[in-house]
Amino acid sequence: MSDVDRIRIYHHCPRCGSTSTEVRTSQLVVCHTCDLRLYYNPCAATAAILLDAHDRVLTVRRAKEPAKGMLAFPGGFVDDGESAEEGVRREVSEETGLKIGALEFLLSRPNTYPYRGIVYRTLDFFFVARVNDFGEARPLDGVAEIVTTPIDGLRLEDLAFVSMKAAWATFLERRRG
Ligand SMILES: [Zn+2]
Incomplete structure:
Protein backbone atom coordinates (compact mmCIF):
# COMPACT_ATOMS: atom_id res chain seq x y z
CA MET A 1 0.00 0.00 0.00
CA SER A 2 1.53 3.33 -1.05
CA ASP A 3 1.51 6.46 1.08
CA VAL A 4 -1.40 7.89 -0.89
CA ASP A 5 -3.34 4.61 -1.15
CA ARG A 6 -3.43 4.24 2.61
CA ILE A 7 -5.78 7.22 2.93
CA ARG A 8 -7.70 6.52 -0.30
CA ILE A 9 -9.69 3.97 1.73
CA TYR A 10 -11.94 6.88 2.75
CA HIS A 11 -14.46 7.26 -0.08
CA HIS A 12 -16.67 9.94 1.48
CA CYS A 13 -15.98 13.15 3.34
CA PRO A 14 -16.42 12.27 7.05
CA ARG A 15 -18.11 15.65 7.69
CA CYS A 16 -20.54 16.19 4.79
CA GLY A 17 -20.60 12.78 3.08
CA SER A 18 -19.56 14.17 -0.30
CA THR A 19 -17.61 11.93 -2.67
CA SER A 20 -15.81 15.00 -4.04
CA THR A 21 -12.66 14.39 -1.98
CA GLU A 22 -9.03 14.64 -3.01
CA VAL A 23 -6.02 12.92 -1.50
CA ARG A 24 -3.67 15.88 -1.73
CA THR A 25 -0.60 14.50 0.04
CA SER A 26 0.30 11.35 1.95
CA GLN A 27 -1.29 12.90 5.04
CA LEU A 28 -4.01 15.27 3.82
CA VAL A 29 -7.51 14.69 2.43
CA VAL A 30 -9.42 17.72 1.12
CA CYS A 31 -13.21 17.89 0.59
CA HIS A 32 -14.20 20.12 -2.35
CA THR A 33 -17.82 20.34 -1.15
CA CYS A 34 -17.43 21.56 2.46
CA ASP A 35 -13.73 22.58 2.37
CA LEU A 36 -12.69 20.14 5.11
CA ARG A 37 -8.95 19.62 5.52
CA LEU A 38 -8.41 16.28 7.25
CA TYR A 39 -4.85 15.50 8.35
CA TYR A 40 -3.47 12.02 9.01
CA ASN A 41 -0.28 12.95 10.81
CA PRO A 42 1.83 10.27 12.52
ZN1 LIG B 1 -17.13 17.59 3.04
Missing part, protein backbone atom coordinates in the same frame (compact mmCIF):
# COMPACT_ATOMS: atom_id res chain seq x y z
CA CYS A 43 0.52 8.78 15.78
CA ALA A 44 2.84 8.98 18.79
CA ALA A 45 3.89 5.63 20.23
CA THR A 46 6.34 4.52 22.91
CA ALA A 47 8.37 1.51 24.01
CA ALA A 48 10.73 0.77 26.88
CA ILE A 49 13.95 -1.23 26.88
CA LEU A 50 13.75 -2.74 30.38
CA LEU A 51 16.95 -3.96 32.06
CA ASP A 52 17.41 -5.72 35.39
CA ALA A 53 20.38 -5.65 37.78
CA HIS A 54 21.96 -8.64 35.99
CA ASP A 55 21.94 -6.91 32.56
CA ARG A 56 19.07 -8.96 31.24
CA VAL A 57 16.54 -7.37 28.89
CA LEU A 58 12.79 -7.98 28.90
CA THR A 59 10.72 -8.36 25.73
CA VAL A 60 7.15 -9.49 25.13
CA ARG A 61 6.07 -11.98 22.47
CA ARG A 62 3.21 -10.34 20.57
CA ALA A 63 -0.09 -12.23 20.78
CA LYS A 64 -1.77 -10.25 17.98
CA GLU A 65 -1.10 -8.82 14.53
CA PRO A 66 0.81 -6.93 13.36
CA ALA A 67 4.00 -8.92 13.94
CA LYS A 68 2.21 -11.67 15.90
CA GLY A 69 4.76 -14.04 17.45
CA MET A 70 7.63 -11.57 17.19
CA LEU A 71 9.42 -10.03 20.16
CA ALA A 72 8.87 -6.41 21.13
CA PHE A 73 9.80 -3.99 23.85
CA PRO A 74 6.63 -3.32 25.86
CA GLY A 75 4.84 -0.16 24.76
CA GLY A 76 2.07 1.17 22.55
CA PHE A 77 0.17 4.20 21.34
CA VAL A 78 0.13 7.35 23.44
CA ASP A 79 -3.39 8.28 24.56
CA ASP A 80 -4.95 11.69 24.00
CA GLY A 81 -3.59 14.08 26.65
CA GLU A 82 -0.69 11.88 27.77
CA SER A 83 3.04 12.61 27.63
CA ALA A 84 5.30 9.98 26.07
CA GLU A 85 6.62 9.21 29.57
CA GLU A 86 3.11 8.69 30.97
CA GLY A 87 2.19 6.59 27.95
CA VAL A 88 5.13 4.25 28.25
CA ARG A 89 4.59 3.75 32.00
CA ARG A 90 0.93 2.91 31.40
CA GLU A 91 1.69 0.55 28.50
CA VAL A 92 4.43 -1.29 30.41
CA SER A 93 2.02 -1.72 33.32
CA GLU A 94 -0.83 -2.91 31.07
CA GLU A 95 1.34 -5.42 29.20
CA THR A 96 3.56 -6.77 32.01
CA GLY A 97 2.25 -5.52 35.36
CA LEU A 98 5.65 -3.88 36.03
CA LYS A 99 6.02 -0.44 37.57
CA ILE A 100 9.11 1.34 36.27
CA GLY A 101 11.24 4.05 37.84
CA ALA A 102 13.43 6.64 36.11
CA LEU A 103 13.21 6.73 32.32
CA GLU A 104 16.09 7.65 30.05
CA PHE A 105 15.13 8.81 26.56
CA LEU A 106 17.05 6.88 23.86
CA LEU A 107 15.75 8.02 20.45
CA SER A 108 12.68 8.35 18.25
CA ARG A 109 12.07 6.70 14.87
CA PRO A 110 9.19 6.64 12.37
CA ASN A 111 7.42 3.31 11.91
CA THR A 112 4.44 1.80 10.10
CA TYR A 113 1.72 -0.17 11.87
CA PRO A 114 -0.70 -2.05 9.61
CA TYR A 115 -3.94 -2.76 11.45
CA ARG A 116 -7.25 -3.97 9.96
CA GLY A 117 -6.63 -2.56 6.50
CA ILE A 118 -5.12 0.78 7.51
CA VAL A 119 -1.39 1.42 7.59
CA TYR A 120 -0.86 3.83 10.46
CA ARG A 121 2.23 6.00 10.41
CA THR A 122 3.72 6.33 13.87
CA LEU A 123 6.55 8.17 15.55
CA ASP A 124 7.96 5.79 18.16
CA PHE A 125 9.71 7.14 21.28
CA PHE A 126 12.13 4.70 22.93
CA PHE A 127 13.18 4.84 26.56
CA VAL A 128 15.53 2.78 28.74
CA ALA A 129 14.54 1.89 32.31
CA ARG A 130 15.79 -0.33 35.12
CA VAL A 131 13.54 -2.84 36.84
CA ASN A 132 14.49 -4.50 40.14
CA ASP A 133 13.00 -7.91 39.45
CA PHE A 134 11.64 -9.34 36.19
CA GLY A 135 10.12 -12.15 38.27
CA GLU A 136 7.07 -9.96 38.88
CA ALA A 137 6.34 -9.56 35.13
CA ARG A 138 3.24 -11.32 33.81
CA PRO A 139 1.94 -11.65 30.21
CA LEU A 140 -1.10 -9.34 30.16
CA ASP A 141 -2.73 -7.23 27.37
CA GLY A 142 -1.75 -8.47 23.90
CA VAL A 143 1.18 -10.49 25.25
CA ALA A 144 1.63 -14.21 24.60
CA GLU A 145 4.78 -14.59 26.68
CA ILE A 146 7.34 -12.63 28.70
CA VAL A 147 10.86 -13.31 27.39
CA THR A 148 13.99 -12.29 29.29
CA THR A 149 17.43 -12.74 27.75
CA PRO A 150 20.98 -11.56 28.39
CA ILE A 151 21.58 -8.30 26.53
CA ASP A 152 23.91 -10.05 24.08
CA GLY A 153 21.27 -12.74 23.44
CA LEU A 154 18.55 -10.53 21.93
CA ARG A 155 18.87 -10.63 18.13
CA LEU A 156 17.74 -7.82 15.83
CA GLU A 157 15.91 -10.25 13.53
CA ASP A 158 13.64 -11.37 16.38
CA LEU A 159 12.36 -7.83 17.00
CA ALA A 160 9.03 -6.78 15.52
CA PHE A 161 9.46 -3.35 13.91
CA VAL A 162 12.09 -1.38 12.00
CA SER A 163 11.97 1.36 14.63
CA MET A 164 12.54 -1.22 17.37
CA LYS A 165 15.50 -2.76 15.55
CA ALA A 166 17.02 0.73 15.15
CA ALA A 167 16.54 1.44 18.86
CA TRP A 168 18.15 -1.84 19.89
CA ALA A 169 21.09 -1.39 17.48
CA THR A 170 21.70 2.11 18.86
CA PHE A 171 21.42 0.91 22.44
CA LEU A 172 24.04 -1.81 21.79
CA GLU A 173 26.40 0.62 20.00
CA ARG A 174 26.26 3.10 22.89
CA ARG A 175 26.79 0.33 25.41
CA ARG A 176 29.93 -0.82 23.62
CA GLY A 177 31.05 2.82 23.69
Whole structure:
Protein backbone atom coordinates (compact mmCIF):
# COMPACT_ATOMS: atom_id res chain seq x y z
CA MET A 1 0.00 0.00 0.00
CA SER A 2 1.53 3.33 -1.05
CA ASP A 3 1.51 6.46 1.08
CA VAL A 4 -1.40 7.89 -0.89
CA ASP A 5 -3.34 4.61 -1.15
CA ARG A 6 -3.43 4.24 2.61
CA ILE A 7 -5.78 7.22 2.93
CA ARG A 8 -7.70 6.52 -0.30
CA ILE A 9 -9.69 3.97 1.73
CA TYR A 10 -11.94 6.88 2.75
CA HIS A 11 -14.46 7.26 -0.08
CA HIS A 12 -16.67 9.94 1.48
CA CYS A 13 -15.98 13.15 3.34
CA PRO A 14 -16.42 12.27 7.05
CA ARG A 15 -18.11 15.65 7.69
CA CYS A 16 -20.54 16.19 4.79
CA GLY A 17 -20.60 12.78 3.08
CA SER A 18 -19.56 14.17 -0.30
CA THR A 19 -17.61 11.93 -2.67
CA SER A 20 -15.81 15.00 -4.04
CA THR A 21 -12.66 14.39 -1.98
CA GLU A 22 -9.03 14.64 -3.01
CA VAL A 23 -6.02 12.92 -1.50
CA ARG A 24 -3.67 15.88 -1.73
CA THR A 25 -0.60 14.50 0.04
CA SER A 26 0.30 11.35 1.95
CA GLN A 27 -1.29 12.90 5.04
CA LEU A 28 -4.01 15.27 3.82
CA VAL A 29 -7.51 14.69 2.43
CA VAL A 30 -9.42 17.72 1.12
CA CYS A 31 -13.21 17.89 0.59
CA HIS A 32 -14.20 20.12 -2.35
CA THR A 33 -17.82 20.34 -1.15
CA CYS A 34 -17.43 21.56 2.46
CA ASP A 35 -13.73 22.58 2.37
CA LEU A 36 -12.69 20.14 5.11
CA ARG A 37 -8.95 19.62 5.52
CA LEU A 38 -8.41 16.28 7.25
CA TYR A 39 -4.85 15.50 8.35
CA TYR A 40 -3.47 12.02 9.01
CA ASN A 41 -0.28 12.95 10.81
CA PRO A 42 1.83 10.27 12.52
CA CYS A 43 0.52 8.78 15.78
CA ALA A 44 2.84 8.98 18.79
CA ALA A 45 3.89 5.63 20.23
CA THR A 46 6.34 4.52 22.91
CA ALA A 47 8.37 1.51 24.01
CA ALA A 48 10.73 0.77 26.88
CA ILE A 49 13.95 -1.23 26.88
CA LEU A 50 13.75 -2.74 30.38
CA LEU A 51 16.95 -3.96 32.06
CA ASP A 52 17.41 -5.72 35.39
CA ALA A 53 20.38 -5.65 37.78
CA HIS A 54 21.96 -8.64 35.99
CA ASP A 55 21.94 -6.91 32.56
CA ARG A 56 19.07 -8.96 31.24
CA VAL A 57 16.54 -7.37 28.89
CA LEU A 58 12.79 -7.98 28.90
CA THR A 59 10.72 -8.36 25.73
CA VAL A 60 7.15 -9.49 25.13
CA ARG A 61 6.07 -11.98 22.47
CA ARG A 62 3.21 -10.34 20.57
CA ALA A 63 -0.09 -12.23 20.78
CA LYS A 64 -1.77 -10.25 17.98
CA GLU A 65 -1.10 -8.82 14.53
CA PRO A 66 0.81 -6.93 13.36
CA ALA A 67 4.00 -8.92 13.94
CA LYS A 68 2.21 -11.67 15.90
CA GLY A 69 4.76 -14.04 17.45
CA MET A 70 7.63 -11.57 17.19
CA LEU A 71 9.42 -10.03 20.16
CA ALA A 72 8.87 -6.41 21.13
CA PHE A 73 9.80 -3.99 23.85
CA PRO A 74 6.63 -3.32 25.86
CA GLY A 75 4.84 -0.16 24.76
CA GLY A 76 2.07 1.17 22.55
CA PHE A 77 0.17 4.20 21.34
CA VAL A 78 0.13 7.35 23.44
CA ASP A 79 -3.39 8.28 24.56
CA ASP A 80 -4.95 11.69 24.00
CA GLY A 81 -3.59 14.08 26.65
CA GLU A 82 -0.69 11.88 27.77
CA SER A 83 3.04 12.61 27.63
CA ALA A 84 5.30 9.98 26.07
CA GLU A 85 6.62 9.21 29.57
CA GLU A 86 3.11 8.69 30.97
CA GLY A 87 2.19 6.59 27.95
CA VAL A 88 5.13 4.25 28.25
CA ARG A 89 4.59 3.75 32.00
CA ARG A 90 0.93 2.91 31.40
CA GLU A 91 1.69 0.55 28.50
CA VAL A 92 4.43 -1.29 30.41
CA SER A 93 2.02 -1.72 33.32
CA GLU A 94 -0.83 -2.91 31.07
CA GLU A 95 1.34 -5.42 29.20
CA THR A 96 3.56 -6.77 32.01
CA GLY A 97 2.25 -5.52 35.36
CA LEU A 98 5.65 -3.88 36.03
CA LYS A 99 6.02 -0.44 37.57
CA ILE A 100 9.11 1.34 36.27
CA GLY A 101 11.24 4.05 37.84
CA ALA A 102 13.43 6.64 36.11
CA LEU A 103 13.21 6.73 32.32
CA GLU A 104 16.09 7.65 30.05
CA PHE A 105 15.13 8.81 26.56
CA LEU A 106 17.05 6.88 23.86
CA LEU A 107 15.75 8.02 20.45
CA SER A 108 12.68 8.35 18.25
CA ARG A 109 12.07 6.70 14.87
CA PRO A 110 9.19 6.64 12.37
CA ASN A 111 7.42 3.31 11.91
CA THR A 112 4.44 1.80 10.10
CA TYR A 113 1.72 -0.17 11.87
CA PRO A 114 -0.70 -2.05 9.61
CA TYR A 115 -3.94 -2.76 11.45
CA ARG A 116 -7.25 -3.97 9.96
CA GLY A 117 -6.63 -2.56 6.50
CA ILE A 118 -5.12 0.78 7.51
CA VAL A 119 -1.39 1.42 7.59
CA TYR A 120 -0.86 3.83 10.46
CA ARG A 121 2.23 6.00 10.41
CA THR A 122 3.72 6.33 13.87
CA LEU A 123 6.55 8.17 15.55
CA ASP A 124 7.96 5.79 18.16
CA PHE A 125 9.71 7.14 21.28
CA PHE A 126 12.13 4.70 22.93
CA PHE A 127 13.18 4.84 26.56
CA VAL A 128 15.53 2.78 28.74
CA ALA A 129 14.54 1.89 32.31
CA ARG A 130 15.79 -0.33 35.12
CA VAL A 131 13.54 -2.84 36.84
CA ASN A 132 14.49 -4.50 40.14
CA ASP A 133 13.00 -7.91 39.45
CA PHE A 134 11.64 -9.34 36.19
CA GLY A 135 10.12 -12.15 38.27
CA GLU A 136 7.07 -9.96 38.88
CA ALA A 137 6.34 -9.56 35.13
CA ARG A 138 3.24 -11.32 33.81
CA PRO A 139 1.94 -11.65 30.21
CA LEU A 140 -1.10 -9.34 30.16
CA ASP A 141 -2.73 -7.23 27.37
CA GLY A 142 -1.75 -8.47 23.90
CA VAL A 143 1.18 -10.49 25.25
CA ALA A 144 1.63 -14.21 24.60
CA GLU A 145 4.78 -14.59 26.68
CA ILE A 146 7.34 -12.63 28.70
CA VAL A 147 10.86 -13.31 27.39
CA THR A 148 13.99 -12.29 29.29
CA THR A 149 17.43 -12.74 27.75
CA PRO A 150 20.98 -11.56 28.39
CA ILE A 151 21.58 -8.30 26.53
CA ASP A 152 23.91 -10.05 24.08
CA GLY A 153 21.27 -12.74 23.44
CA LEU A 154 18.55 -10.53 21.93
CA ARG A 155 18.87 -10.63 18.13
CA LEU A 156 17.74 -7.82 15.83
CA GLU A 157 15.91 -10.25 13.53
CA ASP A 158 13.64 -11.37 16.38
CA LEU A 159 12.36 -7.83 17.00
CA ALA A 160 9.03 -6.78 15.52
CA PHE A 161 9.46 -3.35 13.91
CA VAL A 162 12.09 -1.38 12.00
CA SER A 163 11.97 1.36 14.63
CA MET A 164 12.54 -1.22 17.37
CA LYS A 165 15.50 -2.76 15.55
CA ALA A 166 17.02 0.73 15.15
CA ALA A 167 16.54 1.44 18.86
CA TRP A 168 18.15 -1.84 19.89
CA ALA A 169 21.09 -1.39 17.48
CA THR A 170 21.70 2.11 18.86
CA PHE A 171 21.42 0.91 22.44
CA LEU A 172 24.04 -1.81 21.79
CA GLU A 173 26.40 0.62 20.00
CA ARG A 174 26.26 3.10 22.89
CA ARG A 175 26.79 0.33 25.41
CA ARG A 176 29.93 -0.82 23.62
CA GLY A 177 31.05 2.82 23.69
ZN1 LIG B 1 -17.13 17.59 3.04
